[in-house]
Amino acid sequence: DIVMTQSPATLSVSPGERATLSCGASRDIGHNLVWYQQRSGQPPRLLIYGASTRAAGIPARFSGSGSGTDFTLTIDGLQSEDFAVYFCQHYNNWPPRHTFGQGTKLEIK
Amino acid sequence: EVQLEQSGAEVKKPGESVKISCKGSGYTFSGRWIAWVRQTPEKGLEYIGIIYPGDLELKYSPSFEGQVTISADKSVSTAYLQFSRLTASDTGIYYCARGADKFDFWGPGTLVTVSS
Numbered sequence: 001d002i003v004m005t006q007s008p009a010t011l012s013v014s015p016g017e018r019a020t021l022s023c024g025a026s027r028d029i030g031h032n033l034v035w036y037q038q039r040s041g042q043p044p045r046l047l048i049y050g051a052s053t054r055a056a057g058i059p060a061r062f063s064g065s066g067s068g069t070d071f072t073l074t075i076d077g078l079q080s081e082d083f084a085v086y087f088c089q090h091y092n093n094w095p096p097r098h099t100f101g102q103g104t105k106l107e108i109k
Numbered sequence: 110e111v112q113l114e115q116s117g118a119e120v121k122k123p124g125e126s127v128k129i130s131c132k133g134s135g136y137t138f139s140g141r142w143i144a145w146v147r148q149t150p151e152k153g154l155e156y157i158g159i160i161y162p163g164d165l166e167l168k169y170s171p172s173f174e175g176q177v178t179i180s181a182d183k184s185v186s187t188a189y190l191q192f193s194r195l196t197a198s199d200t201g202i203y204y205c206a207r208g209a210d211k212f213d214f215w216g217p218g219t220l221v222t223v224s225s
Contacts, residue, residue: 034211043204043215044154055213087154091210096168098144098156098210 002026006101012109021073021104023088028068034089035073083108111135113205113216120222121195128191129219131205138186139163142209145190149201195223
């Protein structure tokens, strides 16, 4: 099975600054990569799919990049509501297999 | 508005069974896959399996196959996740989510606690 590894585990950034989160796959997954945001006490929220396509209603300050084994989620101009946990997820179309990273906690510096 | 409404929290003893539900609204329930995902502090987010309510096609993660049963009833727009013999390690928050690859809408989660 593919293993998804996120780094760092915790990232401290000041409001208004840029945050860069990383996700690595144990083997080539093309662009089959999704990013979610999870605020405390809430379910995950879809941010990015296909490695770089923003989901409906997601602000432009969120961007995804990468392919193959290395992926990045960038959040520009951090706002208070952005401090949360972020997960990456690999998906295989068929048979459906979904593997999540362990998450990166984005905290206020 | 798309919504996934989940059943309430459950407290069970080891060896007991539980069936939790996920009712979809605001879209054609039979036409979109529903996935189940577990979240625990120890293992994070784990994919359990997926079902297509329209024809009941389903697929389990190898990690959960034989341990759970996923089903759906399109007449009431509801998917189900059932455990027949719970163990303490089944404690966690269970989410249903819409989609086959990306999960674009999630239910609020059902907390299942297994404790003697």
